[in-house]
Amino acid sequence: MTVLSTEPRGTAALLVNSAGQYLLHLRDANKPHICDPGTWSIPGGGREDAETCRQAVERELFEETGLRVPLEPLTVVSSHGPTGEKGRIQVYVGTWDGEDSTLPCPEGIMYRWFAAETTAWLTMCPWTAEVIALHQKTAPVPAPRTSGPARAGGTRARLNAVGVHLYLERGDGRILLGRRHPGVAFAGNRFHTLAGQLETEGAVAGLIREAEEEAGLVIAPEDLELVHTVHMLDAGDDSDGQPRIGLFFRARTWSGTPEVREPDKCLEWIWAAPARLPQPMVRYTQIAIEAIGRGETYTELGWS
Incomplete structure (x- = not known):
């Protein structure tokens, strides 16, 4: 006999720093199937x-922020899904004194610290506003915590987001490029390789997953070869200034025909000659493709 759990299906993490500020996450406004779109909420x-x-x-906290911090149960709140269905969310609370700008943001728009009184001026997710109000009544401001030693020059260590990119090459030398949807947060309406940000996985596994999810392509691990790495502080094309590492893997063998599986992100797939790239292109992607053609394996952008 299977015993069903009575725990809430939803979970969320309220992070507070020693100044009493709350780490809030701005949700996508236009992406389908998003709960409380366009509002400030908390990861979960x-x-x-x-x-x-x-x-x-x-x-969820690690996947969405890269953080692992001690968490304690705070409360259970009621919520509703994107189609109006009701649910419950178990909310946990933890402390972190890091900089919001260092956090990767694979989902949504951005993370920012806000004082509790500032949230009254934000477009807030209703249950998140309820959680913050409860925490204000029941919990003291936590003791200061360190977020890691400072490096030479007075700067703190920063997380670098890691993205994987597919340099899919046909027998005639043409490579697969996709034209990004105009409504995406980064590089709208520009051409880009098939790419994605890593979750809790290795780079090869992440790229194989992205190829199947975005274009219906099946690639074996042994058919991927790392051909270029880009380490960038400024990626251009609406960059948010987050340090990023882009890994470009070449594949000459695969199964399937490229198809648009995520029309909210990609409008079309095309095959292009590296010497005649379509425009407009994502800047760092064009630089990487040109470097691959010259046999170069590493590029730095925006660090000087």
Whole structure:
């Protein structure tokens, strides 16, 4: 007999710093199937399979921010899904004294610290506003915590987001490029390789996953070869200034025909000659493709 868990399906993490500020996440406004689109909320997500709430919130927090911090249960709130269905969210609270600008943001728009009184002027997710109000009444400002030693020059260590890119090359030398949707946050209406940001996975596994999700392509791990790395502080094309590492893998063998599987991100796939790239292109992608053609394996952008 299977015993169903009575824990809430949803989880979320309220992070507060020693100044009493709350780390809020701006949700996508136009992406389909988003709960409370365009509002400020806190990171979290639903339980998967047999996960407990604690396991789910720790996984979601790491996937969405790269953070692993001690969390304690705070409260359970009611919420509604993108189609109006009702649910419950187990909210946890933790402390972190890092800089919001250092956080990767694979989902949504950005992370920012806000004082509690400032949230009254924001477009807030209703249940998140409820959670902050409760925390203000019941919890003291946490003791200061360090976020890591300072490096020479007075700057702190910063997380570098890692993205994987597919240099898919046909027998005639043409490579696969996609034209990004005008409504995406980064590089709208520009041509780009098939690419994605890593989750909790290795680079090769992440690229294989992205190829299947975005274009319906099946690639074996042994058919991928790392051919170029770009380390950039300024990626151009609406860059948010987050340090990023772009890994470009060449594949000459695969199964399937490229198809648009995420029309909210990509409008079309084309095959292009590296010597005659379509325009407009994502700047760092064009630089990497040109460097691959010259046999170069590494590029730095924006550091000087």
